[in-house]
Amino acid sequence: MNILAWNVHGLAAPPAQHEFLRILRSTKATIAFAIDTKLNTEQLQKFQFKLPDKCLISNIHISGPWARIIALWDPLKVTLQNCAPIICMGDFNAVLNSHEKTGRAPALQACLAFPDFVSQSALTEVSCPDAKFTWTNNWRGHENVKSKIDGCFVSKEWVDDTELMVLLEVHPRSISDHNPILLCISKRRLTTWGRTPFRHFQYWQDMAGYRDQVMLAWTEDTRGCAMINLIQKLETTMDKLKIWCKGGANDLPHQIVELKSKIKLLQSLSESGHLEAIDEECNLKRGIANGRRWRNKIASISHDGWLLTEMPDIFTTCTDYFPGLLGTSHGTGNLSYSLAPGPIVSTEENADLLKPLTAVEIQWAVMDADRDSAPGPDGFGNSFFQRNWDTVQKAVAGAIRGFFDSERLVKSINKTHIILLPKEQGAMQVDKLQPISLCTSTMKFITRIMVQRMRPILNKNISKNQSTFLSGRCIQNSFLLSQEIVHILQNSKKQAAYVKIDLSKAYDRVNWGFLKAALCHLGFQDLWIQKVMTIVTLVRSALLINGKEGTWIQAYINSNQIKIPSMGAGPTSPFSMLYAEDIIFFIDGRLQNLRRLKVCLDEFFSCSGLVMNIAKSSVLSFNMNSQELS
Numbered sequence: 001m002n003i004l005a006w007n008v009h010g011l012a013a014p015p016a017q018h019e020f021l022r023i024l025r026s027t028k029a030t031i032a033f034a035i036d037t038k039l040n041t042e043q044l045q046k047f048q049f050k051l052p053d054k055c056l057i058s059n060i061h062i063s064g065p066w067a068r069i070i071a072l073w074d075p076l077k078v079t080l081q082n083c084a085p086i087i088c089m090g091d092f093n094a095v096l097n098s099h100e101k102t103g104r105a106p107a108l109q110a111c112l113a114f115p116d117f118v119s120q121s122a123l124t125e126v127s128c129p130d131a132k133f134t135w136t137n138n139w140r141g142h143e144n145v146k147s148k149i150d151g152c153f154v155s156k157e158w159v160d161d162t163e164l165m166v167l168l169e170v171h172p173r174s175i176s177d178h179n180p181i182l183l184c185i186s187k188r189r190l191t192t193w194g195r196t197p198f199r200h201f202q203y204w205q206d207m208a209g210y211r212d213q214v215m216l217a218w219t220e221d222t223r224g225c226a227m228i229n230l231i232q233k234l235e236t237t238m239d240k241l242k243i244w245c246k247g248g249a250n251d252l253p254h255q256i257v258e259l260k261s262k263i264k265l266l267q268s269l270s271e272s273g274h275l276e277a278i279d280e281e282c283n284l285k286r287g288i289a290n291g292r293r294w295r296n297k298i299a300s301i302s303h304d305g306w307l308l309t310e311m312p313d314i315f316t317t318c319t320d321y322f323p324g325l326l327g328t329s330h331g332t333g334n335l336s337y338s339l340a341p342g343p344i345v346s347t348e349e350n351a352d353l354l355k356p357l358t359a360v361e362i363q364w365a366v367m368d369a370d371r372d373s374a375p376g377p378d379g380f381g382n383s384f385f386q387r388n389w390d391t392v393q394k395a396v397a398g399a400i401r402g403f404f405d406s407e408r409l410v411k412s413i414n415k416t417h418i419i420l421l422p423k424e425q426g427a428m429q430v431d432k433l434q435p436i437s438l439c440t441s442t443m444k445f446i447t448r449i450m451v452q453r454m455r456p457i458l459n460k461n462i463s464k465n466q467s468t469f470l471s472g473r474c475i476q477n478s479f480l481l482s483q484e485i486v487h488i489l490q491n492s493k494k495q496a497a498y499v500k501i502d503l504s505k506a507y508d509r510v511n512w513g514f515l516k517a518a519l520c521h522l523g524f525q526d527l528w529i530q531k532v533m534t535i536v537t538l539v540r541s542a543l544l545i546n547g548k549e550g551t552w553i554q555a556y557i558n559s560n561q562i563k564i565p566s567m568g569a570g571p572t573s574p575f576s577m578l579y580a581e582d583i584i585f586f587i588d589g590r591l592q593n594l595r596r597l598k599v600c601l602d603e604f605f606s607c608s609g610l611v612m613n614i615a616k617s618s619v620l621s622f623n624m625n626s627q628e629l630s
Helices: 014-027 041-048 066-081 108-120 156-160 202-206 210-218 226-244 252-269 274-296 311-324 347-353 359-367 382-387 389-406 441-461 475-490 512-521 526-537 591-608
Strands: 002-007 031-035 087-091 150-154 164-170 181-187 301-303 306-308 415-422 433-439 496-504 540-545 548-554 575-578 582-588 618-622
Touching: 002 014, 002 087, 002 150, 014 031, 031 087, 087 181, 150 156, 150 164, 150 181, 202 210, 202 382, 210 226, 210 389, 226 389, 301 311, 306 311, 311 540, 311 548, 347 441, 359 382, 359 389, 359 441, 382 389, 382 441, 389 441, 441 526, 475 496, 475 582, 475 618, 496 591, 512 526, 582 591
Parallel strands: 002 031, 415 540
Antiparallel strands: 002 181, 087 150, 164 181, 301 306, 415 433, 496 582, 496 618, 540 548, 575 582
């Protein structure tokens, strides 16, 4: 079923009527809303005769101050709360957020009242990522105003329905200053493709019989090294908990169904409005939670001009895209230019890094970890190990000691799930999805110990220009310093340039050989470097989309041999500041210095595998010739 909504100006005239009918036929809309604020009842009735059969037209329009328009939302809010399921779409003449309008500030009253109307009605927006705005005043230059005032909102019943797929399309403008919007509702073809991985729930830990199941699993005999022993015990625990949680008081889905039926029974028997008030509050909170799940759900992917809606096609597209970033195959890893001298790790510091592991370090790594951290592929989060530490301590400590003694990892431990979160609401392109890696808790404990040992030497060995991810450094300092330098250069007559470089997916694209070369350059011993490279190069990953697991893929291992030449520095080195994935250069405006910077950046990108994001990078010149700068 397709539902069309369009604010058409001049619908009484034949050209507008013909265009509306053309769009109606091309979109195959089952239901259509034609909106024209200047059409009277007589003109509406005349236009109705030109429409297909079974077409109903109604007219609601309020003009004047915003207070009168907002007054319409209160009775509408009550109507929406008493009806289900709901689709509310059309021209709302209001925006949810200030960034949905450019050229002029949105009306303050509407900007505050409209989000309240949507949230209190427990509605969720269905957005279209391909269209940022749906209306324009068609003026040119600085007078041009654009906004997203046409939209579609649905109730929780549409969000919870797993058999239906709801998509919004924004069609190009023609004779009107509004875009036609089309809501496409189709039945999703159910598929068993993809495995649903096991997940340990924290609420199990407070139920009767849980502790007995865990102790029973960890007392069974296992064979193999310490890491294999840990994996086997976790698998045994998983099998026992799967059987234990099914049926009875431990079956959460069954409990939810029973509680919902009891709530409906109480509502039917209640004569007061108390339960209705409680139910209204619950609906609001459930709408917020379902809205978050709706925004993170990947229902379709736009790729090479095709709209992919089936899960096998979505998995294939994402699996082909993201492995090219893992590892990585980009860059040569060969540092062919001279490196500036700097502090290196001393013999004593290397000795501290490689000293024998203590029980205190292991217990700190486990007990001080975030208990609510998302679990990895094995399904066991940090809270499982913390609540059952007296039972699992020996096996976990043995596996961690096994890595630090041998620099080897069992494949099942070094596995990650990669979940894809939309960078913006309604994102449909693959590059608009942010990959988040979920590793096993055992790997978290190992890396926490390694980071804790490296922490004392990081401030000394990492340039002070790097202002993030280090204790005692604050990214705001770089912001303030950048603003001050720009202000000074604007008020001076000196030629200078401000160059901002945005690195595209810096943590995914970095070349493993470049990382190894950097560690060698900083003076880390080979045993410590081997531990680091074992963790980053031997990881296996699988995409986790909408709770379904894809095929396992191996990160790319770059085997280039790295040679670090002699180091040196020149007096014309530019001043730079580094953020998370951004680098800012302030450089003397002479042409030869700009050319040197370009050569250095090209060489850096070539060996590191990193790529500059042209769209997010910029150059700002001060007292310079624009032709020379280009």
